[in-house]
Amino acid sequence: MKTNPRVLFVAAIIGAVAFTSAVTRAADPLPSWNDTGPKQAIIAFVENVTAEGSPEFVPPAERIAVFDNDGCLWAEQPMYFQAFFIFDRIKALAPQHPEWKEQEPFASVLKGDVKAALAGGEKSLLEMAMATHAGMTTEEFEKIVNDWITTATHPKTGKRYTEMVYQPMLEVLTYLRARGFKTFIVSGGGIEFMRPWAERVYGVPPEQVIGSSIKTKFETRDGQPVIVRLPELNFIDDKAGKPVGIQQHIGRRPVMAVGNSDGDFEMLQWTTSGKGPRFGLIVHHTDADREWAYDRESHVGRLARGLDEGPNRGWTIVSMKDDWKTIFPEK
Amino acid sequence: MKTNPRVLFVAAIIGAVAFTSAVTRAADPLPSWNDTGPKQAIIAFVENVTAEGSPEFVPPAERIAVFDNDGCLWAEQPMYFQAFFIFDRIKALAPQHPEWKEQEPFASVLKGDVKAALAGGEKSLLEMAMATHAGMTTEEFEKIVNDWITTATHPKTGKRYTEMVYQPMLEVLTYLRARGFKTFIVSGGGIEFMRPWAERVYGVPPEQVIGSSIKTKFETRDGQPVIVRLPELNFIDDKAGKPVGIQQHIGRRPVMAVGNSDGDFEMLQWTTSGKGPRFGLIVHHTDADREWAYDRESHVGRLARGLDEGPNRGWTIVSMKDDWKTIFPEK
Numbered sequence: 001m002k003t004n005p006r007v008l009f010v011a012a013i014i015g016a017v018a019f020t021s022a023v024t025r026a027a028d029p030l031p032s033w034n035d036t037g038p039k040q041a042i043i044a045f046v047e048n049v050t051a052e053g054s055p056e057f058v059p060p061a062e063r064i065a066v067f068d069n070d071g072c073l074w075a076e077q078p079m080y081f082q083a084f085f086i087f088d089r090i091k092a093l094a095p096q097h098p099e100w101k102e103q104e105p106f107a108s109v110l111k112g113d114v115k116a117a118l119a120g121g122e123k124s125l126l127e128m129a130m131a132t133h134a135g136m137t138t139e140e141f142e143k144i145v146n147d148w149i150t151t152a153t154h155p156k157t158g159k160r161y162t163e164m165v166y167q168p169m170l171e172v173l174t175y176l177r178a179r180g181f182k183t184f185i186v187s188g189g190g191i192e193f194m195r196p197w198a199e200r201v202y203g204v205p206p207e208q209v210i211g212s213s214i215k216t217k218f219e220t221r222d223g224q225p226v227i228v229r230l231p232e233l234n235f236i237d238d239k240a241g242k243p244v245g246i247q248q249h250i251g252r253r254p255v256m257a258v259g260n261s262d263g264d265f266e267m268l269q270w271t272t273s274g275k276g277p278r279f280g281l282i283v284h285h286t287d288a289d290r291e292w293a294y295d296r297e298s299h300v301g302r303l304a305r306g307l308d309e310g311p312n313r314g315w316t317i318v319s320m321k322d323d324w325k326t327i328f329p330e331k
Numbered sequence: 332m333k334t335n336p337r338v339l340f341v342a343a344i345i346g347a348v349a350f351t352s353a354v355t356r357a358a359d360p361l362p363s364w365n366d367t368g369p370k371q372a373i374i375a376f377v378e379n380v381t382a383e384g385s386p387e388f389v390p391p392a393e394r395i396a397v398f399d400n401d402g403c404l405w406a407e408q409p410m411y412f413q414a415f416f417i418f419d420r421i422k423a424l425a426p427q428h429p430e431w432k433e434q435e436p437f438a439s440v441l442k443g444d445v446k447a448a449l450a451g452g453e454k455s456l457l458e459m460a461m462a463t464h465a466g467m468t469t470e471e472f473e474k475i476v477n478d479w480i481t482t483a484t485h486p487k488t489g490k491r492y493t494e495m496v497y498q499p500m501l502e503v504l505t506y507l508r509a510r511g512f513k514t515f516i517v518s519g520g521g522i523e524f525m526r527p528w529a530e531r532v533y534g535v536p537p538e539q540v541i542g543s544s545i546k547t548k549f550e551t552r553d554g555q556p557v558i559v560r561l562p563e564l565n566f567i568d569d570k571a572g573k574p575v576g577i578q579q580h581i582g583r584r585p586v587m588a589v590g591n592s593d594g595d596f597e598m599l600q601w602t603t604s605g606k607g608p609r610f611g612l613i614v615h616h617t618d619a620d621r622e623w624a625y626d627r628e629s630h631v632g633r634l635a636r637g638l639d640e641g642p643n644r645g646w647t648i649v650s651m652k653d654d655w656k657t658i659f660p661e662k
Contacts, residue, residue, distance in 0.1 A: 064538075207538075247469055
């Protein structure tokens with residue numbers, strides 16, 4: 001599949017990169033990555049598509065890279081971080097909802113029984129999301145998210161959730177942007193749950209965040225226009241929904257896609273089946289000591305098809321244990 | 332409502348701009364505008380929010396400007412240009428749809444009776460849009476639009492539709508981007524009808540085009556993933572839908588909004604009621620000689636509430652006849 005000029009060009013680039021980093025280590029765009037295959041593949045791809053005169057040069061306008069969020073840019077164990085937010089909101093709102101004491105799944109949340117609360121699967125989670133994410137204006141919800149994300153801490157690590165982002169991925173985002181890429185988040189998580197902090201934490205502005213959403217309505221309250229969040233599903237940005245969300249928001253097929261679960265399979269498939277150079281990357285959670293180790297049997301971030309088919313499709317699999325020097329940013 | 336420092340600062344800027352353009356005319360960012368109130372107001376606003384040290388400085392990330400398309404960036408008479416596209420598509424598809432010969436509104440289109448074809452109002456137009464905009468992949472549709480937009484000509488002027496864009500607005504788009512703004516289109520027109528040419532004609536990339544849409548579906552055909560366009564309405568980006576579309580796609584309230592009809596009223600209202608400096612602009616079609624003159628009674632681009640309430644809301648009204656030197660770009 002690879003043409004000779006490309007192989008030669010890539011080889012020349014890898015040589016140039018190796019030479020450059022021997023001269024000055026500060027030039028390494030991915031210092032938290034071990035010098036293994038995935039790091040080399042990322043750099044070779046980026047250099048190949050951005051070097052003037054490269055046979056596979058991609059114009060800046062087409063340099064679109066999409067990243068999943070949960071388990072890809074930040075951790076997702078023991079459950080999606082947005083579920084912690086939902087549970088905290090249920091506790092905060094309980095005084096206004098006395099009926100929740102008797103009503104599942106809310107009753108289990110209030111008793112602190114996470115397992116029972118999640119026993120109803122996605123249907124229950126959706127019900128809890130609607131009850132906690134709707135009924136206020138977009139600006140009120142933004143403030144609620146901001147207050148939570150700057151104070152809440154993870155039950156196991158004690159860190160703020162935004163401290164549980166992956167340092168190696170922050171470096172990839174920065175590297176791509178320095179090379180003229182636009183970086184987008186394409187997540188199953190709530191679009192308005194990510195936007196308030198994605199710019200500060202990832203450098204991704206709100207207009208480059210794509211996610212699941214509920215419907216909203218424009219209206220005038222006390223003479224002031226507001227956008228009100230409604231308890232009605234608008235879009236689920238997961239699995240086959242991801243290419244649809246990409247087309248809706250970006251309107252152009254990305255050249256690079258990064259994910260970690262089978263919920264990202266269609267996004268990688270859509271991205272890498274376009275013409276010209278494409279790059280697919282899957283983060284495999286293999287580090288039980290520094291993070292978590294899970295794949296085929298996990299209730300969160302299940303990864304099976306990506307492992308089975310990814311390599312044949314030319315996708316790069318990152319082993320967090322072997323390929324990452326650092327997991328989370330140092331304070 | 333205006334504070335003294337702001338008035339002084341804006342006055343100083345206008346003085347500086349006048350001085351600069353006396354020194355070098357090449358510095359005029361809006362050469363196709365007469366030196367009347369609207370041009371002065373646009374420049375004063377942009378200088379005010381982008382000058383370092385300005386009391387009303389807006390950081391680059393928040394410099395979001397939204398523009399309607401039909402009647403604002405390009406003409407819209409005697410009917411929306413997308414309607415010409417729909418009619419041409421009906422004629423092209425007619426051999427595959429023998430039933431259209433007897434079925435309204437298609438029968439009238441095929442007989443060339445535009446008035447009868449449009450007699451059913453929005454419902455008929457939507458039916459014709461569905462019949463012509465769905466049933467193919469996103470890439471096939473992009474090609475259809477590209478083929479049409481590069482060949483079809485306007486029945487009155489004989490120009491290509493993309494030659495009927497407003498030169499003064501192209502200058503505003505360019506000026507804003509030079510000052511660090513991100514420019515977005517927020518149109519009632521079809522999002523995938525505008526994207527194929529918006530970058531070439533307006534300098535607005537597909538990810539900054541917001542419009543009405545139909546639903547789509549990701550699937551695999553002959554082993555290749557495709558996104559298929561479905562004959563089902565997804566979103567109408569008009570009137571109260573415009574602030575909703577802005578929030579969905581941008582996630583941040585714009586600081587500047589430009590429209591021309593009452594379909595843009597809520598977008599201007601939402602934009603200009605935010606805190607800090609805001610700018611609302613309405614293009615009033617007053618030039619029957621060089622373009623068209625219409626407002627309160629027009630079946631396309633009706634403008635009444637904007638004229639009645641706009642000035643009190645601090646919005647600037649542009650009279651095409653009095654404020655624009657040029658309408659369409661010179662070849």
